[in-house]
Amino acid sequence: MAVTRLNAAQLSTNKSANASTLKAQGAKSQPSGNGSRKRSLDSDQGGERKSKKPKTGEQVAAPSRDYCANYNTRIVSLRAELAAHVDAGHGRLRHMVVWEQYTDIVDVARAIASVTEAISVQPDPRREAPVFSVSSSGVIDAGLRTTPHVIRLVARPGKIAIFPVFIGPNHVALGILEHKAGLGYTAVYYDSWPYTRRRLRSMINSSPFDAFHETVRDMMRVGWTPRKQVARYTTSQAPVICDQVGEWACGLHAVLSGWCLALGLTFSPTAVLDEQFYEDAVTIINPAVYGLVEAQLIGDFLKCTGYVTPDGSPASRRFNNTVDLENTTALNDLVAQIVDDDLLKAVMAESEQGD
Numbered sequence: 001m002a003v004t005r006l007n008a009a010q011l012s013t014n015k016s017a018n019a020s021t022l023k024a025q026g027a028k029s030q031p032s033g034n035g036s037r038k039r040s041l042d043s044d045q046g047g048e049r050k051s052k053k054p055k056t057g058e059q060v061a062a063p064s065r066d067y068c069a070n071y072n073t074r075i076v077s078l079r080a081e082l083a084a085h086v087d088a089g090h091g092r093l094r095h096m097v098v099w100e101q102y103t104d105i106v107d108v109a110r111a112i113a114s115v116t117e118a119i120s121v122q123p124d125p126r127r128e129a130p131v132f133s134v135s136s137s138g139v140i141d142a143g144l145r146t147t148p149h150v151i152r153l154v155a156r157p158g159k160i161a162i163f164p165v166f167i168g169p170n171h172v173a174l175g176i177l178e179h180k181a182g183l184g185y186t187a188v189y190y191d192s193w194p195y196t197r198r199r200l201r202s203m204i205n206s207s208p209f210d211a212f213h214e215t216v217r218d219m220m221r222v223g224w225t226p227r228k229q230v231a232r233y234t235t236s237q238a239p240v241i242c243d244q245v246g247e248w249a250c251g252l253h254a255v256l257s258g259w260c261l262a263l264g265l266t267f268s269p270t271a272v273l274d275e276q277f278y279e280d281a282v283t284i285i286n287p288a289v290y291g292l293v294e295a296q297l298i299g300d301f302l303k304c305t306g307y308v309t310p311d312g313s314p315a316s317r318r319f320n321n322t323v324d325l326e327n328t329t330a331l332n333d334l335v336a337q338i339v340d341d342d343l344l345k346a347v348m349a350e351s352e353q354g355d
Contacts, residue, residue, distance in 0.1 A: 067299075067300040067301075067303040067304035067310075068300075068304040070296075070297075070300045071280075071297060071300035071301045071304055074297050074300070075280055075283055075284065075297070075301075078283065078284070078287055078292065078293070078297070079283060081287065081292050082286070082287040082290065082292060085287075085290055085292060096110075096111060096285065096286055096289055097251070097252055097255075097281075097282045097285050097286055098282075101248070102170050102248060102251065103172070103248075103250075103251025103252060103255075104251075105140060105141055105164050105166050105172055105251070106137045106140055106141050106328050106331070107251075107289075108164040108172055108251045108254050108255055108258075109135070109137070109140045109163060109164050109331065110289055110325040110327075110328070110330070110331045111255045111258075111285055111288055111289055111325075112162055112163070112164070112254075112255055112258035112259065112262070113134050113323070113325055113331060113334070114288045114289050114291070114293075114322040114323050114324070114325050115258070115259050115262050115263070115288065115295075115298070115322055115323075116132035116134065116162060116258075116262045117132070117134060117322075117323040117325075117334070118295070118319040118321065118322050118323050119132065119262055119263075119317050119319060120132050120156070120159075121323070122316070122317075122318075122319050124316050126316075128314070128316035129314065129316035129317045130159070130160050130317075131156060131159045131160075132156065132159055132160050132161065132162065132262065133154060133155060133156045133157065133158070133159040133160060133161040133177075133224060134154075134155050134156065134161075134331075134334065134335055134338070135153070135154045135155070135161070135163060135219060135222070135224075135335065136151060136152060136153045136154075136331065136332045136335040136336070137328050137331060137332055138150040138151055138152035138153075138332075139152050139153070139154060139218060139219060139222055140163060140164065140215075141166075142166055142211070142214070142215070145218060151332065151336070152222050153222065153223070153332075153335045153336060153339050154219055154222045154223045154224045154335070155334075155335045155338035155339050155342070156338060156342070157223050157224045157225065157226075158179055158224065158225070158226075159178075160176065160177070160178045161175075161176065161177040161178070161219060161224060162174070162175075162176050162258045162261055162262060163175050163176075163177070163215065163219070164251070164254045164258075165189075165211055165212050165215050166211060167191070167196060167211050167212070168196075168211070170247075170248065170250075171193060171196065171250050172250045172251045172254050173189060173190060173191040173192070173193075173196070173212070173250070173254065174189075174190040174191070174192075174253075174254045174257050174258055175187060175188065175189055175190070175212060175215065175216065176188045176190070176261055177216055177219060177224070177233075183234070184231075184232070184233065184234065185225070185231050185232065185233035185234070186233060186234050186235075186236070187212070187213075187216045187233050187234070187235045187236075188235075188236050188237070188238055189209070189212055189235065189236070189237045189238065190237075190238045190241050190254075190257050190261075191237070191238075191241065192241055192242060192243060192244040192249070192250055192253035192254070192257065193243075193244055193250055194243050197237070197241075200237065209235075212235075213235070216233065216235075217230045238267075240267045240269045241257060241267050242256075242257070242267055242268065242269075242271045242273070242307050243271075243273075244273075245273050245274075245278075246278075249278065252278065252281055252282070252285065255285055256281060256285075256302065256307065259298055259302075260302065260307070260308055262317070263295060263298065263299065263313045263314075263317050264313050264314045264317055265299065265302060265303075265308040265309075265311070265313055266308055266309045266311050267307070267308060267309075268306050268307060268308055268309050270306070271305070271306040271307050272306065273305065273307070277305050277307075280301060280305075281301075284297065284298065284301060288322045289322070289324070289325050289326055290324055290326055291321050291322050291323055291324030292321065292322065293321070293322045294318075294319065294320050294321060294322075295313065295317065295318040295319045295320075296318065299312075299313050
């Protein structure tokens with residue numbers, strides 16, 4: 001990975017120092033992101049807006065959704081659905097997110113894709129929702145970029161790409177690459193670890209950002225841009241993103257933040273996350289890659305816990321089930337199928353023009 005040894009060591013040292021501080025305060029320092037700060041999950045403190053008494057003659061709006069009650073009820077049934085799904089022989093339960101373990105970057109990518117694909121294939125006659133690009137594991141995992149015989153593909157070139165980035169030892173951040181009319185190509189960096197976010201803010205175009213830039217350029221070389229050329233693009237760092245609590249929660253945050261961006265939700269800069277938040281996040285993320293999670297549950301969870309503001313997600317981005325991507329093979333097969341289908345459509349269109 002294109003991160004200097006000095007920078008990697010500094011990153012690891014600061015993570016360890018932060019984890020030690022959490023321990024000193026009485027918190028359980030766990031890779032899952034356990035923290036010492038507690039936040040009530042009651043609806044009164046979950047970002048709900050208090051209703052105002054309407055004036056005479058005003059149309060009474062529908063009561064706001066009780067995000068906390070709905071997600072707490074739904075998460076119980078979700079556990080049962082996942083168990084039944086596995087028992088029925090539809091797959092082997094593979095916990096993508098596990099307490100006290102680093103989350104593999106490809107697992108982060110397929111969890112994000114389980115939501116972006118659900119939005120991309122959602123029936124939308126007016127196509128108000130965005131269509132997202134998706135990459136194979138050979139593009140996402142830097143360790144596979146130079147491995148012989150690894151198929152490296154990008155599906156739906158030019159569309160919005162939300163992808164994880166391996167920044168340093170045991171740290172994953174998030175990136176979004178898109179082409180905006182009048183602005184050209186833009187790449188935005190999202191980092192849930194406060195130390196690296198502050199440190200890299202003034203280094204957006206220097207060596208510590210090599211990992212991020214290399215991922216962006218590699219996506220372009222593989223085919224995200226026309227003629228597989230590295231195009232000029234502008235880079236920025238997202239000003240607001242929720243801070244992770246604990247040393248190993250970065251991969252989990254990359255998934256949740258990727259979902260927020262895909263669903264059109266707004267990050268809350270004042271979110272205070274506790275152990276229950278991370279336990280429930282694990283419960284939701286793991287079934288998502290089996291196609292068992294709906295957009296409503298994700299939104300209710302993130303709004304109740306204060307990860308995002310209470311603003312609604314665009315209706316065009318709602319879906320009933322995530323896309324089943326239970327392993328790396330499923331992700332790569334999906335990308336290959338989309339590429340093949342698009343190629344066939346292009347050949348048929350060219351043939352029709354010739355006739």
